[in-house]
Amino acid sequence: MSIPNPGRIEPVLWDDWHPVAELAALRHGRRLDTGLLGRPLTVTLRADGAIDACSGPHALPHLDTRYGFVWACLGAPVRDIVKFAAADEPDRIPVTGGSMAVAASGLRAVENFLDLGHLGYVHQGYLGEEPHTDIKPYTVGPREGGGIRATGCRVYQPRPSPADTSGYEVDYIYEVHRPYIVVLYKANPVDRTRMDLIALLLQPVSEESCVAHSFMSYPPHDVNEKSVRGFQQLIFGQDRPILENQLPKRLPLDAKAEISVRADSSSAHYRRWLSQLGVRFGAIPQAPA
Ligand SMILES: [Fe+2]
Numbered sequence: 001m002s003i004p005n006p007g008r009i010e011p012v013l014w015d016d017w018h019p020v021a022e023l024a025a026l027r028h029g030r031r032l033d034t035g036l037l038g039r040p041l042t043v044t045l046r047a048d049g050a051i052d053a054c055s056g057p058h059a060l061p062h063l064d065t066r067y068g069f070v071w072a073c074l075g076a077p078v079r080d081i082v083k084f085a086a087a088d089e090p091d092r093i094p095v096t097g098g099s100m101a102v103a104a105s106g107l108r109a110v111e112n113f114l115d116l117g118h119l120g121y122v123h124q125g126y127l128g129e130e131p132h133t134d135i136k137p138y139t140v141g142p143r144e145g146g147g148i149r150a151t152g153c154r155v156y157q158p159r160p161s162p163a164d165t166s167g168y169e170v171d172y173i174y175e176v177h178r179p180y181i182v183v184l185y186k187a188n189p190v191d192r193t194r195m196d197l198i199a200l201l202l203q204p205v206s207e208e209s210c211v212a213h214s215f216m217s218y219p220p221h222d223v224n225e226k227s228v229r230g231f232q233q234l235i236f237g238q239d240r241p242i243l244e245n246q247l248p249k250r251l252p253l254d255a256k257a258e259i260s261v262r263a264d265s266s267s268a269h270y271r272r273w274l275s276q277l278g279v280r281f282g283a284i285p286q287a288p289a
Pocket of ligand 1: 112113118122123235239
């Protein structure tokens with residue numbers, strides 16, 4: 001039985017999988033109350049280790065785990081939970097970065113994650129630094145398998161990861177896989193021929209609120225899980241007030257609707273792609289021409 005969809009949320013979101021809880025945050029016999037696509041959601045880790053979820057009186061028929069998170073689909077799943085090919089390399093170390101509630105649309109959080117321009121200001125001293133704040137040209141286009149992909153991004157970073165405190169130019173590749181799922185690949189500070197994977201998995205709670213979950217996967221170089229989590233939370237803690245102060249809280253898909261739109265190619269591609277997909281939840285759709 002599927003969950004009633006009185007708000008007629010678009011199938012591209014309703015019939016897809018979304019992260020709803022970090023496995024490590026669940027306690028035996030305790031309920032975790034959250035929400036998904038405007039519906040209440042309760043996740044319970046039973047004493048026997050099984051995970052249940054319900055939305056009001058309705059048990060969720062589609063529930064699974066991947067990358068250290070519980071994933072749910074409220075409708076009829078038409079595809080699998082998102083999969084990052086690099087995370088399957090056998091020697092990689094997976095780390096979850098925890099979950100943070102944000103009072104803004106998850107689409108805003110994806111756009112902010114894609115924005116190279118904010119690194120030198122919002123994450124000054126960590127992911128960027130003045131005067132190295134100009135963004136060199138990069139390429140954005142469709143991603144094979146759906147979504148968008150930005151390549152050739154080069155960013156000067158004073159402290160690119162918990163494993164590295166010396167600054168240099170870092171190669172970035174961004175991929176948006178689903179409307180609320182975005183991943184960044186950046187050159188590993190120890191072995192620069194391999195890429196660290198940092199995925200931001202947004203749980204659309206309401207149109208104007210989300211939970212930002214993060215998942216990382218690193219080549220095997222002295223990864224300290226605790227310091228990685230701490231670093232991730234520090235960085236996202238710098239983003240959260242910026243996101244929560246943006247108005248409107250939903251993401252306008254009409255590029256002209258927002259004068260403050262940065263001269264940012266990724267952002268423009270992202271908004272256009274969301275429009276083409278017909279994403280409305282968390283967005284202010286483009287006015288008909
Ligand atoms: Fe940021």
